[in-house]
Amino acid sequence: EVQLVESGGGLVQPGGSLRLSCAASGFTFSNSWMCWVRQAPGKGLEWVASITPDGGEKYYVDSVKGRFTISRDNAKTSLYLQMSSLRAEDTAVYYCADADLVWGQGTLVTVSS
Amino acid sequence: QAGLTQPPSVSKGLRQTATLTCTGNSNNVGNQGATWLQQRQGHPPKLLSYRDNNRPSGISDTFSASTSGNTASLTITGVQPEDEADYYCSAWDTSLSAWVFGGGTKLTVL
Numbered sequence: 472e473v474q475l476v477e478s479g480g481g482l483v484q485p486g487g488s489l490r491l492s493c494a495a496s497g498f499t500f501s502n503s504w505m506c507w508v509r510q511a512p513g514k515g516l517e518w519v520a521s522i523t524p525d526g527g528e529k530y531y532v533d534s535v536k537g538r539f540t541i542s543r544d545n546a547k548t549s550l551y552l553q554m555s556s557l558r559a560e561d562t563a564v565y566y567c568a569d570a571d572l573v574w575g576q577g578t579l580v581t582v583s584s
Numbered sequence: 585q586a587g588l589t590q591p592p593s594v595s596k597g598l599r600q601t602a603t604l605t606c607t608g609n610s611n612n613v614g615n616q617g618a619t620w621l622q623q624r625q626g627h628p629p630k631l632l633s634y635r636d637n638n639r640p641s642g643i644s645d646t647f648s649a650s651t652s653g654n655t656a657s658l659t660i661t662g663v664q665p666e667d668e669a670d671y672y673c674s675a676w677d678t679s680l681s682a683w684v685f686g687g688g689t690k691l692t693v694l
Contacts, residue, residue, distance in 0.1 A: 482612065515670075
């Protein structure tokens with residue numbers, strides 16, 4: 472079964488850090504462009520970051536540049552999002568996805584004091 | 585980053601055909617077509633179609649996508665109550681090097 476499972480979400484204080492993980496299975500992860508997309512409560516979908524299959528190129532939405540880092544480990548078929556200097560406006564459900572194949576169930580990140 | 589344009593809402597009667605639109609430009613929709621996602625209330629997005637009517641395994645052929653110029657369309661033939669959901673379009677923008685989304689269309693089945 473083609474599947475993506477996110478983990479690592481939780482409650483964090485403003486200015487804090489969090490690392491999200493996404494475990495892939497059922498497809499050739501090392502061939503896939505992967506991305507993170509978030510959805511704030513009651514809002515639409517917002518792309519956060521993308522990474523090429525070999526990890527050599529990374530792209531970010533302007534609002535997270537310099538604060539978030541996307542990475543992958545093809546040997547472990549896993550995608551990551553390291554988030555730092557978190558703000559209240561980063562509060563959202565974070566989804567990992569292969570845009571042409573499958574989305575995960577999401578993990579909730581809440582930034583609040 | 586600029587987004588794609590979708591109508592906020594569409595209403596259709598049971599078993600009617602709904603056509604949802606998504607307008608971008610030559611750098612995104614006009615370049616590789618659009619990806620369409622369905623999101624039911626309280627659920628994660630579900631991929632319906634990618635890059636012009638490529639349907640993932642398990643997606644009903646009642647969903648069909650197409651592109652004309654810089655506008656993508658998703659047609660749902662014979663809408664059912666379970667089709668009531670938010671529908672999002674998205675596309676990679678080659679000029680911005682960013683993935684852009686529409687604001688979503690809420691489909692109501694009357």
